[in-house]
Amino acid sequence: MDIPTSISAPVRRFSPQVVDVEQQNRSGKAMETSKREFPVRDVSREVADRAERLRQAVREAGGNRAVAAKSGVPVGTIDNYVAGRDMRASNVARLAEATSVSIEWLLTGNGPRNGRSEVLLPPATLEASRAPPGYVSIPRYEAHASAGSGAINPTDRVIEQITVTEEYIRRVLGRQPKHMALLEALGDSMAPTIESGDILMIDVSVLTIRFSSVYVIRLAEQLLVKRLQLMFNGTIKIISDNPLYGEETVDPRKDQLDVVGEVVWSGGKIRVRAAG
Structure with missing residues (x-):
């Protein structure tokens, strides 16, 4: 049996990739300019601040379970809000009332913290008649x-x-x-x-x-x-x-x-x- 004296293998040709450094620089500058001209609004801080105000109000009102019982908002939902998930508008009103804080303060941090507690109608000035039992x-x-x-x-x-x-x-x-x-x-x-x-x-x-x-x-x-x-x-x-x-x-x-x-x-x- 003849033994081959050489083995021919296919030759792979490598073409070096030419990088246009100037073009990359121009692209990078264009991206930076785009970011400056069209900034993406970062709402995470706003939501985090709102969650912190809710956390403080809930803690002072007796905790998550107490506020859930008073507001009708499930404990799990309150947990999510306190952890930083954005709140539904209808639940904002419930939680503000249950924790005795103003809606404006809870949403934005502005205005008085405590909700208004006085009744706008004055006390009855006409002596109440004695109502029968029941x-x-x-x-x-x-x-x-x-x-x-x-x-x-x-x-x-x-x-x-x-x-x-x-x-x-x-x-x-x-x-x-x-x-x-x-x-x-x-x-x-x-x-x-x-x-x-x-x-x-x-x-x-x-x-x-x-x-x-x-x-x-x-x-x-x-x-x-x-x-x-x-x-x-x-x-x-x-x-x-x-x-x-x-x-x-x-x-x-x-x-x-x-x-x-x-x-x-x-x-x-x-x-x-x-x-x-």
Whole structure:
């Protein structure tokens, strides 16, 4: 058998890659210029600061479980928020109320830290009638909540006491009787939810916005009944249920808006619909 004296292998050719240093430098400078001209907004610090404010408020309010029980926000969700996850707008209002801090402070760190604790309606000046066992007397104020463009009320005098079963307030409405007050609505901007002349029962212990509920508010010295929606940027959308009226957005950091109470019940006379 012949033994080969050489082994021929395929020859691999290597072509050196030519690098254009000048082009790389130009590209690098272009990227740096692009970064300067189109900076990417870094929101991590804003979210981290908000989480730190929430962590402090929750700790002072008794901890995550206590705040969860009071606010209705699950413990796991609060844990995520405290760890730095961004908060839903609806939960911001719940957590602010449960921890007794203002929504503005919790969201932005601006304004007073503590939420407003005083009730805008004054104490009842009319001596309450002695309610029979199982009943409570609720003061009705002379003030009118405008369901229109707004009406200035010169007085908040109590004109009568209306007796209601305590069970209805506690079990059906889920409220404390001592926090109830009655006002009359004027105007049609909240129709058909609230008609002009309806009596409103409001919970004056609710001083912050929760969900998309109906509230009696004071805005620029006007007493109004409107549906309010808290937006994530801290502004508040004022909504009229009557589609003939437009919406309005206010910034509580600039506009003086105070929540008098949340409307929990309304009622009035039977209205006859026009024929046709």
